[in-house]
Amino acid sequence: MKDFNNKVALITGAGSGIGRALALQLAEEGCNLALVDWNNETLEETKSLLSSKNISVSTHNFDLRDKDRINELPDKIIELHNNIDIIFNNAGLSVVGTVDEVDEDDWNFGMDILLNSVIQMSTVFLPHLRKRPVSAIVNTSSIFGLFSVPKQSIYNVGKFGVKAFTESLALEMEMAESPVEVYCVFPGHIGTNIYHASKFKSFEADDAGAAIFGANASTIEEAADQFKNNAPSSPEYAAKVIIKNIKKKNKRILIGADAHFYDLMNRLFPKHFLKIIWVWPFLRNLFSRNK
Numbered sequence: 001m002k003d004f005n006n007k008v009a010l011i012t013g014a015g016s017g018i019g020r021a022l023a024l025q026l027a028e029e030g031c032n033l034a035l036v037d038w039n040n041e042t043l044e045e046t047k048s049l050l051s052s053k054n055i056s057v058s059t060h061n062f063d064l065r066d067k068d069r070i071n072e073l074p075d076k077i078i079e080l081h082n083n084i085d086i087i088f089n090n091a092g093l094s095v096v097g098t099v100d101e102v103d104e105d106d107w108n109f110g111m112d113i114l115l116n117s118v119i120q121m122s123t124v125f126l127p128h129l130r131k132r133p134v135s136a137i138v139n140t141s142s143i144f145g146l147f148s149v150p151k152q153s154i155y156n157v158g159k160f161g162v163k164a165f166t167e168s169l170a171l172e173m174e175m176a177e178s179p180v181e182v183y184c185v186f187p188g189h190i191g192t193n194i195y196h197a198s199k200f201k202s203f204e205a206d207d208a209g210a211a212i213f214g215a216n217a218s219t220i221e222e223a224a225d226q227f228k229n230n231a232p233s234s235p236e237y238a239a240k241v242i243i244k245n246i247k248k249k250n251k252r253i254l255i256g257a258d259a260h261f262y263d264l265m266n267r268l269f270p271k272h273f274l275k276i277i278w279v280w281p282f283l284r285n286l287f288s289r290n291k
């Protein structure tokens, strides 16, 4: 997709982090916006940040686990905006705990948000996107959709699932010479609120996730603050990379030098990867940050 002017984009998780940054940057490009989030306060905050822009903005406050609300959404968006051109399936959070610690409810909660909502959103909007001259589905996985770490089995399965689903859909669209472009996004560590919003079954300062993110904290709150403030990339940088790559039609979008580093190390040294991931927090302090 070469430009976003006069298009209509739907963004899930638009109340915070990468979703909010995408909304602000797409608005700069003249893109009309349908914003989804289960947090009404932050959703309306994003809308108010867009008030000076000459675009149409609608807000849709619901939990993406609500299948009926997702099924009703395409008609609602067409009614409000006349068209739909791009879907950003961006919302997400983590459930952190060992396989022993998480239970069936945790798995259902995590899978419904991380994976099932992405599949359902992509499916219900596909017939509408097919009618447009050019359109796009942009699904957000993670570097944790490329390799697994301890205590993130739910997040890992959800994000590997997003990658698998998105790649299969992309091939189907290509084979059918469909106008629907399909992108998969793999952010590295981005300074957002996701750590604050995630569900912790247990917390240890020295677990592998904390090592990747460079945290050295004794409480979840402290770790969440460090996760947000010490990240190598900002949500604004992430949104910029996503938009730039969609314009170039790069379907596999890695965000941040850390994402490229982990992706490469995991391919080169799959057996010793857990030892290698400790190196990055040290290395990244030698380089400037992506703001």
Ligand SMILES: NC(=O)c1ccc[n+]([C@@H]2O[C@H](COP(=O)([O-])OP(=O)(O)OC[C@H]3O[C@@H](n4cnc5c(N)ncnc54)[C@H](O)[C@@H]3O)[C@@H](O)[C@H]2O)c1
Binding pocket: 012, 013, 014, 015, 016, 017, 018, 019, 036, 037, 038, 039, 042, 062, 063, 064, 065, 090, 091, 092, 093, 113, 140, 141, 142, 143, 144, 186, 187, 188, 189, 190, 191, 192, 193, 194, 195, 197, 235
């Ligand atoms: N921040 C990172 O380091 C990082 C790394 C890899 C992948 N990601 C992915 O990037 C995406 C954006 O995350 P972020 O870092 O901007 O996080 P964030 O917490 O800042 O924003 C996520 C937004 O999604 C919303 N949301 C969560 N569950 C929802 C639900 N069930 N229904 C509706 N809205 C819901 C939240 O309210 C929030 O506004 C997520 O899919 C996340 O998994 C983030």
